[in-house]
Amino acid sequence: MTATANPTYIGSRVARKEDPRLITGEGTFTDDVMLQGMAYLTLVRSPHAHARIRRIDTEAAKKEPGVVAVLTGKDLEATGMLPVFISVPSMNGSKHMPIATDKARYAGDAVAAVVANSRDAAKRAADLIAVDYEPLPVVVDASKALEPGAPIVHEELGSNLVFTYPVKGGDIDKAFKDAEVRVSQRIVNQRLIPNAMEPRAVTAKFEAGELTLWSTTQIPHFVQLIVALNLGLGQNKVRVIAPEVGGGFGSKLQVYAEELLVGHLAKTLGRPVKWTEERREGYLATIHGRDHVSDVELAAKKDGTILGLRVRTVANVGAYLQAFAPGIPTILHVFIVPGPYRIPAFDYEMRGAYTNTTPVDAYRGAGRPEAALLVERIMDRLADEIGMDPAEVRRKNFIPSDAFPFNTISGITYDSGDYAPALDRALAMADYKGFEKRRAEAKARGNYRGIGISSYVEICGLAPSKANAALGVGWGGYESARIRVHATGAVQVFTGTSPHGQGHETSWAQIAADALGVSPNDIEVRHGDTFESPGMGVGTFGSRSLAVGGIAVHKAAEKVREKVVQIGAHLLEASPADVVVEGGKVFVKGVPEKAKSFGDISMAAYLANNLPEGMEPGLEATVYYDPPNFTFPFGTHIAEVEIDGETGAVQIVKYSACDDCGRQINPMIVEGQLHGGITQGIGQALYEGAVYDNDGQLLSGSMMEYHVPSAEDVPAFDLDNTVTLTNTNPLGVKGIGEAGTIGSTPAAVNAVIDALSPLGIKHIDMPLGSEKIWRAMRAAGEGRR
Amino acid sequence: MLGAHTVTLSVNGTSYTREIEPTLLLVEFLRETLNLTGTHVGCDTSQCGACTVLVDGRATKACTILAVQTDGAQVLTVEGLAKNGELHPIQRAFAKEHGLQCGFCTPGLMITAVDFLERNASPTDAEIRHAIEGNLCRCTGYHNIVNAIRSASAEMRQTAGARPKVAAEVTR
Numbered sequence: 001m002t003a004t005a006n007p008t009y010i011g012s013r014v015a016r017k018e019d020p021r022l023i024t025g026e027g028t029f030t031d032d033v034m035l036q037g038m039a040y041l042t043l044v045r046s047p048h049a050h051a052r053i054r055r056i057d058t059e060a061a062k063k064e065p066g067v068v069a070v071l072t073g074k075d076l077e078a079t080g081m082l083p084v085f086i087s088v089p090s091m092n093g094s095k096h097m098p099i100a101t102d103k104a105r106y107a108g109d110a111v112a113a114v115v116a117n118s119r120d121a122a123k124r125a126a127d128l129i130a131v132d133y134e135p136l137p138v139v140v141d142a143s144k145a146l147e148p149g150a151p152i153v154h155e156e157l158g159s160n161l162v163f164t165y166p167v168k169g170g171d172i173d174k175a176f177k178d179a180e181v182r183v184s185q186r187i188v189n190q191r192l193i194p195n196a197m198e199p200r201a202v203t204a205k206f207e208a209g210e211l212t213l214w215s216t217t218q219i220p221h222f223v224q225l226i227v228a229l230n231l232g233l234g235q236n237k238v239r240v241i242a243p244e245v246g247g248g249f250g251s252k253l254q255v256y257a258e259e260l261l262v263g264h265l266a267k268t269l270g271r272p273v274k275w276t277e278e279r280r281e282g283y284l285a286t287i288h289g290r291d292h293v294s295d296v297e298l299a300a301k302k303d304g305t306i307l308g309l310r311v312r313t314v315a316n317v318g319a320y321l322q323a324f325a326p327g328i329p330t331i332l333h334v335f336i337v338p339g340p341y342r343i344p345a346f347d348y349e350m351r352g353a354y355t356n357t358t359p360v361d362a363y364r365g366a367g368r369p370e371a372a373l374l375v376e377r378i379m380d381r382l383a384d385e386i387g388m389d390p391a392e393v394r395r396k397n398f399i400p401s402d403a404f405p406f407n408t409i410s411g412i413t414y415d416s417g418d419y420a421p422a423l424d425r426a427l428a429m430a431d432y433k434g435f436e437k438r439r440a441e442a443k444a445r446g447n448y449r450g451i452g453i454s455s456y457v458e459i460c461g462l463a464p465s466k467a468n469a470a471l472g473v474g475w476g477g478y479e480s481a482r483i484r485v486h487a488t489g490a491v492q493v494f495t496g497t498s499p500h501g502q503g504h505e506t507s508w509a510q511i512a513a514d515a516l517g518v519s520p521n522d523i524e525v526r527h528g529d530t531f532e533s534p535g536m537g538v539g540t541f542g543s544r545s546l547a548v549g550g551i552a553v554h555k556a557a558e559k560v561r562e563k564v565v566q567i568g569a570h571l572l573e574a575s576p577a578d579v580v581v582e583g584g585k586v587f588v589k590g591v592p593e594k595a596k597s598f599g600d601i602s603m604a605a606y607l608a609n610n611l612p613e614g615m616e617p618g619l620e621a622t623v624y625y626d627p628p629n630f631t632f633p634f635g636t637h638i639a640e641v642e643i644d645g646e647t648g649a650v651q652i653v654k655y656s657a658c659d660d661c662g663r664q665i666n667p668m669i670v671e672g673q674l675h676g677g678i679t680q681g682i683g684q685a686l687y688e689g690a691v692y693d694n695d696g697q698l699l700s701g702s703m704m705e706y707h708v709p710s711a712e713d714v715p716a717f718d719l720d721n722t723v724t725l726t727n728t729n730p731l732g733v734k735g736i737g738e739a740g741t742i743g744s745t746p747a748a749v750n751a752v753i754d755a756l757s758p759l760g761i762k763h764i765d766m767p768l769g770s771e772k773i774w775r776a777m778r779a780a781g782e783g784r785r
Numbered sequence: 786m787l788g789a790h791t792v793t794l795s796v797n798g799t800s801y802t803r804e805i806e807p808t809l810l811l812v813e814f815l816r817e818t819l820n821l822t823g824t825h826v827g828c829d830t831s832q833c834g835a836c837t838v839l840v841d842g843r844a845t846k847a848c849t850i851l852a853v854q855t856d857g858a859q860v861l862t863v864e865g866l867a868k869n870g871e872l873h874p875i876q877r878a879f880a881k882e883h884g885l886q887c888g889f890c891t892p893g894l895m896i897t898a899v900d901f902l903e904r905n906a907s908p909t910d911a912e913i914r915h916a917i918e919g920n921l922c923r924c925t926g927y928h929n930i931v932n933a934i935r936s937a938s939a940e941m942r943q944t945a946g947a948r949p950k951v952a953a954e955v956t957r
Contacts, residue, residue, distance in 0.1 A: 019879070020880070025864045032816075032822035034817070197827050197835060198887065279833075677926075703830050710918040710919075
């Protein structure tokens with residue numbers, strides 16, 4: 001019997017083990033770490049988007065009371081460069097120092113550092129630093145950055161082109177030659193600011209040759225590795241702790257300048273140092289997301305059959321390449337563009353460009369929302385062109401359920417899928433058939449009502465290490481787990497994943513509980529501390545944690561269980577094949593009254609005087625699990641909107657989604673991930689957008705100008721699911737962290753465009769705020785005022 | 786130093802007298818002077834509500850008020866919601882309904898909800914959404930937070946009278 005043959009806790013709505021400390025204020029976030037004698041770091045950031053640094057005068061700042069140190073880039077070169085973990089072919093990498101030395105390349109680029117006894121003193125001193133800048137011409141728009149004569153962000157590279165990434169399959173010229181219908185659309189996927197609710201922070205102390213660094217990170221082991229290498233410390237002398245982390249969404253999937261600086265300063269100043277980001281600072285200095293402009297062309301037959309898809313995109317990477325930035329518009333985007341559809345010919349060319357803007361990297365979905373948006377918009381454009389129902393155009397082109405595993409035209413292999421049932425269920429939830437009546441009723445009110453569909457496939461379970469290597473990812477894609485059963489039977493699970501809201505303590509306990517025949521309440525899951533981790537952890541991003549880290553926990557638990565069975569068989573004088581492990585007891589099948597408790601077995605493992613011949617004492621197992629393939633969750637989301645005919649204001653009146661992430665470990669957590677993801681996707685569709693002026697000043701520079709959705713901006717969500725297991729891993733799990741964000745943006749946009757279609761409107765770029773829609777309605781000659 | 790001021794205020798029922806700078810924000814006083822780090826700072830601009838506490842019974846963004854302005858006030862933070870080891874209904878409801886994920890915004894949201902429910906015992910979902918629009922959450926999409934506040938309101942109606950108000954000592 002395996003753990004999955006008779007799951008008890010897997011699939012249950014187990015209450016979260018994280019919650020008791022978080023609802024009482026007992027959780028410790030990085031900024032909550034208060035150390036004796038702590039000094040505070042403040043960074044001076046360039047107000048110019050592009051400027052040569054002629055001279056920095058720090059004399060006045062050094063005299064400010066309470067100042068410990070004032071440092072410029074030249075003083076801090078010992079921290080080394082910031083890392084980039086991915087290298088795609090022909091990539092022009094950028095040199096990225098924590099503090100700029102020659103020139104500032106975006107508004108927010110750090111140019112000097114102040115350490116003082118208090119935050120206020122540090123800020124006062126920072127104001128006294130005089131930087132003599134020579135402003136340079138600025139380029140903000142990625143396409144313009146690739147034109148001849150554009151200001152060059154990194155002169156040594158000779159151009160702003162980061163990479164050209166082509167992916168082709170089939171005969172695209174023939175597809176367009178044979179096409180009965182061609183539709184094309186330029187689609188802007190605007191830049192977003194992640195806005196994890198917890199600003200970034202780093203706290204560090206250096207004692208007895210050992211650096212302890214607390215950081216708001218999704219990848220503590222990468223931070224440990226780079227801090228150790230760059231600062232010249234043994235990896236065994238760098239302890240990185242990601243304590244409670246208040247959301248990440250990719251924005252904490254970095255090794256940031258401040259981590260290297262705080263580590264270096266704690267080491268060299270001999271006292272603890274803290275840096276805490278202010279939100280407005282974070283808008284400049286924490287990575288942004290998205291920022292693609294795509295030209296999409298679809299070739300099809302009049303009956304809706306797709307013949308080919310051609311896309312040309314320019315991705316704005318900002319002023320420097322960040323840790324995973326080269327992989328987001330390429331590996332995680334281009335390959336998944338075909339989505340749930342059978343597309344015979346495919347031709348994608350992605351180009352990346354440096355600009356004088358905040359660096360862009362992974363933001364929830366990371367490449368896949370951009371893929372879903374362009375495909376789902378062009379599917380609606382096709383449906384409109386041939387007068388076919390958008391649901392039927394999708395159904396007609398779905399990869400059939402008997403075609404899996406399916407090799408896509410872009411060159412990857414989908415594990416499993418059954419797309420039509422998810423579409424059907426979503427259509428039923430949305431009362432799709434009854435929609436035209438609701439549209440007519442809204443029209444009678446003077447409003448425009450629309451319904452929008454989005455079917456998606458995404459790529460999770462990052463990643464098989466060999467696939468990583470082939471794609472240019474400079475590290476393995478495994479995850480680690482260690483399970484230690486103490487003599488008393490107390491169980492600890494140590495995971496290499498690093499949750500920041502995803503509830504791994506609960507889900508991993510459920511997985512281990514089923515294998516070990518104990519309750520999740522008897523299992524403690526520990527994470528985010530590199531000194532008590534299994535070894536190397538890769539971390540939490542890309543909806544990978546369950547399909548890789550959860551499987552590592554499962555496999556470690558199976559190993560421990562096997563030893564429990566062996567010891568139990570020995571003590572009960574039975575064959576291991578007859579031993580049952582359940583309900584905290586170990587017994588011979590059919591003889592539960594003669595059970596040994598789980599604690600009897602663990603105690604025997606450590607007494608070690610009556611174990612099977614040749615067995616090692618102790619009861620623990622460590623597993624590094626490397627997945628054989630990615631996983632491919634899917635689903636269909638449907639948004640229904642009503643647009644005020646007077647103001648252009650959009651309200652989402654109904655939202656229905658049917659998602660398939662394979663087996664669910666804890667449906668309560670799955671739903672929560674979807675709710676949050678859908679809201680972020682709706683945020684992009686309707687509200688959010690980073691706006692720069694031509695001088696590279698971020699106009700949407702705080703939460704006052706950048707619209708993070710509030711409770712009044714989104715509806716309640718109707719969720720359903722199908723379960724299509726994957727064969728990629730033994731639990732059949734796929735991942736759910738980003739699905740909501742991927743599915744929701746196109747659904748909301750398609751709904752708005754559908755509402756406005758009676759006015760002849762074919763497309764409007766996001767965010768679809770009331771002013772933009774009001775102007776579009778006016779331009780269409782139908783605005784009523 | 787701009788000159789120290791002496792303030793005396795009650796936080797979670799305990800009286801504190803401290804010498805502080807007049808520029809010190811209430812949230813800094815709570816977090817750094819009293820080490821009550823359950824109240825969080827999420828923005829500089831009073832948008833996010835992570836720092837919400839009760840000041841004399843009223844939900845207040847503690848990043849927007851100076852500590853000296855609360856001289857003589859009764860302040861309640863997330864650390865004071867549970868009484869004698871028993872969780873407040875809003876705390877139980879947030880856990881039961883999965884109304885939190887990373888938990889960073891949660892203290893502020895619970896405090897806002899407590900103030901709101903003491904003024905509106907039987908809110909509609911639309912009223913709940915309006916009441917919390919000054920508290921941003923990036924994880925939950927608010928769906929389960931609305932469920933949690935509705936669930937807490939039901940429990941609080943059933944036990945009204947038996948349960949002391951969290952800020953019972955406070956006169957509004």
